[in-house]
Amino acid sequence: MNETPASPGTAHLRARAEIDLAAVRANVRSLRSHASGAAFMAVVKADGYGHGALPCARAAVEAGATWLGAATPHEALALRAPGSGVPADVRVMCWLWTPGGPWREAVEADIDVSVSGLWALEEVTAAARLAGRPARVHLKADTGLGRGGCQPTDWTDLVAAALRAEADGLVRLVGIWSHLACADEPGHPATTDQLTRFREMITAAEARGVRPEVRHIANSPAVLTRPDSHFDLVRSGVSVYGIAPSPALGTPADFGLRPAxxxxxxxxxxxxxxxxxxxxxxxxxxxxxxxxxxxxxxxxxxxxxxxxxxxxxxxxxxxxxxxxxxxxxxxxxxxxxxxxxxxxxxxxxxxxxxxxxxxxxxxxxxxxxxxxxxxxxxxxxxxxxxxxxxxxxxxxxxxxxxxxxxxxxxxxxxxxxxxxxxxxxxx
Missing domain, CATH: 2.40.37.10 (Lyase, Ornithine Decarboxylase; Chain A, domain 1)
Known part of the structure; x- marks a missing residue:
């Protein structure tokens, strides 16, 4: 079996990671077809899962992604930087905040931020005052993953504080979200349990007056296998790059994906x-x-x-x-x-x-x-x-x-x- 030569101009390199952006576009289109009723977020954290965040972000947007996801604020700010090639109307969200983070810069760059607790709400509202504009906030619910997110017992207090900040013009409560723990294990009961808890926490927030633009919990495996998790927005990460979330779910080809x-x-x-x-x-x-x-x-x-x-x-x-x-x-x-x-x-x-x-x-x-x-x-x-x-x-x-x-x-x-x-x- 003869190998295809390396791309022109790269064969001399000691090593190279070739990234097929046509595959990224095709993967996004295929993933969108699995969740056609929801908006699509391409997660480009960790330098696009090692593939290059900016080129992959641009390719995903060209294929219909209207949201981009990043873990750290600096990743998100790079997507908003001049010359990034990311259109201004594409929403950018980041979720991994620590005290003292660049909240003001994120607010001024029109980045959606995640809030899991009162300390984060206090920091983002202070940043909004300094920036002179409201922050776009997604309240994160811990529905069972046990990492970030607000526990159900503290949810009422966080929602009430966020609504007060919204009434003061400091935040816009644009999202309620969570993350699944076991969606890559077919039939795992924790997924259904988390979806039930997510709906309960949404209902509780909406009963108090929260009117979110998007509710989202579906990650790559849930996009592919749990249509009941799609809500208003889905977040695909590793599948954007053509990798199946787990061998238990199937191969990339089973889902119309191609490794990039x-x-x-x-x-x-x-x-x-x-x-x-x-x-x-x-x-x-x-x-x-x-x-x-x-x-x-x-x-x-x-x-x-x-x-x-x-x-x-x-x-x-x-x-x-x-x-x-x-x-x-x-x-x-x-x-x-x-x-x-x-x-x-x-x-x-x-x-x-x-x-x-x-x-x-x-x-x-x-x-x-x-x-x-x-x-x-x-x-x-x-x-x-x-x-x-x-x-x-x-x-x-x-x-x-x-x-x-x-x-x-x-x-x-x-x-x-x-x-x-x-x-x-x-x-």
């Missing part, structure tokens, strides 16, 4: 070794006989999980291979069984699976984790190369410079510059 990320590297060295040759720290692998070894120049510093040592699958020269021995900080080895692909040959760690390459789920299984963890952990040393940036498919791939996972400090999606790479093409 392909992680690959350039083979650094191929050499012949005798039998009985130790490989890597601790000699956790010893060659069973004369063979060839291939050096793959990525490791756990790049986000390749060390837990997949001896088990991680890769596609080299059209053949599936397995990590031989331990995954080190910057590299790992595969036993090529006597084959001698040239240095520079493409090694595909995971992708959509079209060419027989492993998927992120395959790596999750090898590492004893979940596919979310595999894609979000890919580090800043690995350039993101965004394909199909134009909705019509026009335009060349644009490699984003190696960066911290939170994106560039100015919030832009700056392409790589020649000076960002050494003579070898390695960032």
């Amino acid at each position: 990320m392909t992680l690959s590297a350039s083979l650094a060295l191929v050499k012949r070794t005798p039998g009985g040759h130790g490989v890597g720290y601790g000699h956790r692998y010893v060659t069973p006989g004369p063979t060839t070894l291939g050096l793959v120049p990525v490791g756990y510093a790049d986000g390749v999980p060390r837990q997949a040592s001896g088990a991680g699958p890769v596609l080299v020269d059209g053949k599936l291979r397995t990590v031989a021995g331990g995954i080190a900080m910057d590299q790992f080895v595969v036993d090529l069984g006597g084959d001698e692909p040239p240095a520079g040959a493409e090694v595909v760690l995971f992708g959509p699976g079209d060419r027989g390459e492993p998927t992120a789920q395959d790596w999750a299984q090898a590492a004893g984790t979940i596919a979310y963890d595999i894609v979000t952990r890919i580090g800043g040393r690995v350039p993101r190369v965004h394909l199909n940036e134009s909705p019509d498919g026009a335009g060349a791939p644009s490699p984003a410079a190696g960066r911290e996972r939170g994106g560039p400090r100015d919030g832009s999606d700056a392409p790589a510059r020649p000076e960002d790479f050494g003579a070898s093409g390695t960032p």
Whole structure:
């Protein structure tokens, strides 16, 4: 089986994560079809689950998303920054606040904020006074996840305080929301219990005068499998990037989804070794006989999980291979069984699976984790190369410079510059 060459201008890179934005658009359209009666939020937290927040946000909006979700306020502010490419009429929401956060900046940037307790309401109302405009607030109910959100026993007090702030012109109560704990486990009773509690807490708030624009609780698995959870707005995260929320629910193809990320590297060295040759720290692998070894120049510093040592699958020269021995900080080895692909040959760690390459789920299984963890952990040393940036498919791939996972400090999606790479093409 012959591998398709890497995209023009990227094959020289030590490693690259190619992100197919056409797949992101198609995934959003497919997800919207599962919840056609609700508005759609694409969650782009954690740098778009490792895929690049701004390019993926723009692609999601082009496919019909009218909301974008972020965990931290700084992620949300980057979506509102000049030059982000996010239209002003797209709502942006963030929910992971701590005391002393940039509440005023968020209010001034027209970002929707989540409030789970009285301390947060006090801080956002103070920010609204300073900003001279009301804050758009979503009250979060803890319906059973046990993380953020207001407990039912404290709900009445929070709602009453929020209504007083609204009467003072300091907030607009635009949303009531919650988050599901077990929607990725088919038939789990906790999902139905949470939906019942959510309806009760909505009813209690509305009885006191709250008139929310949106009520929302559905995450990716609930969007796909629980239409009774869709309410006014659904929030899809990992499924936007073509990953099924859990193997128990089905494969991406079962839901019309396509994985958007392909992680690959350039083979650094191929050499012949005798039998009985130790490989890597601790000699956790010893060659069973004369063979060839291939050096793959990525490791756990790049986000390749060390837990997949001896088990991680890769596609080299059209053949599936397995990590031989331990995954080190910057590299790992595969036993090529006597084959001698040239240095520079493409090694595909995971992708959509079209060419027989492993998927992120395959790596999750090898590492004893979940596919979310595999894609979000890919580090800043690995350039993101965004394909199909134009909705019509026009335009060349644009490699984003190696960066911290939170994106560039100015919030832009700056392409790589020649000076960002050494003579070898390695960032």
